[in-house]
Amino acid sequence: MRKIEFQTVVDAAKELCARSASDLPADVERALAAARAREISPAGAEILDSLLENARVARDEKRPICQDTGVAVFFIEKGAEAVVAGGTLTDAVNEGVRRGYEEAFLRKSIVRGPLDRVNTKDNTPAVIHLEEVPGDRISIRFMAKGGGCENMSRLAMLTPAEGREGVIRFVVGAVDAAGANPCPPIVVGVGMGGTFEVAALLAKKALFREIGSPNPAPALETLEKEILEKINNLGIGPQGMGGVTTALAVHVLSHPCHIASLPVAVNIECHAHRSAEVVL
């Protein structure tokens, strides 16, 4: 077994939270710049210019890109031969979030219960998805997920008869209904198949793929392009002011499912798509 110290995980999680808040990933910035070059709506183009300027200001001055510094979402792949010494992985990640959000002056946006709404004041608990993989490393992927776009996400249990057309209709319909609310241009994560909860999880996981990278499955690559074109034909545009850029990308993940089911989930992500990864 390979030992990884508790504190090493704490420091890594802390650094991911702090860095992501002000450093927009290169693929997102490239996608915004490409969208700016394509945008034919004057208002839309002006908004995309503001977003690119905002990204520069945030990085140069180490200010949060957006005031909603999100719920801290982690996808962790833990090697079967790696062990955290001195505590649990979950505790270490939460401690990292606690320190990262405090030390980097990020907003604490988590309440302890959906009905009593009392803020936990340290942005914990984080949402942690843990998977065991071969090897002796721990890979930690982090996303700061904003509430406005998360609220526009949807899930449907379609019938197998609805098929591909049903999936396209549901995904495009979710974006259509979201309109200006989720801060377009958005990134659209789609989870297809599995069970009720697997579809939702895949929709979020799909958001981590680099924008501009092809889907490894050719049939899904074609599906993504078709959905993206339909979304950008909606006319919603940057911030909903009208234009040809409503989404920067559509990413689909698919999973085996029951003979009776076709679950499909849409996880909407705003243009301030903040994620980062570290391997310990």
Added chain:
Amino acid sequence: MSGTIIKVKSPLAEGAVESFRAGDVVRISGVLYTARDAAHKRIVEALDAGQAPPFELSGQIVYYVGPTPARPGEAIGSAGPTTSCRMDSYAPRLLEAGLKGMIGKGNRAPVVVEAMKKYRAVYFAAVGGAGALISKSIKSCEIIAYEDLGAEAVRKLLVEDFPAIVVNDVLGGDIYETGRKKYQRL
């Protein structure tokens, strides 16, 4: 968008909102009060109980924002708009009490659009997710009520050339609707 930028002073003078049209690009200077869901709930409870709200609503503009904490020596952290529809159930009550403007992002319910026509008020959008940039137009920030709400406390902001776009005007105009129609390809 006309390409011209309209300077707006806040609080808004009597009748000032009448000339705004959906799609107008504005720069707001003066006072803004912040409030999100939790603060709206308390303001409406105060109004319903016949108590004074934490600030005089008449002529004022409310900004839907929960900023990040300010670093030492700075007025405020990042401070872009939050999604306005969560305030839709409270907004008509505030408009009735004299509020003249709201700044947020995203669509408003028909009941809010109708209330804006009835009480002569306007809804502006700021660029969502541009919180670092927007914070540069905020010169001072002071918590004036509900401090226990943290990021959701009511703050009094002094702003200079705060960038926004008119979404809904007093005639019922809606830039989200017209902007979208112009670019949709069915």
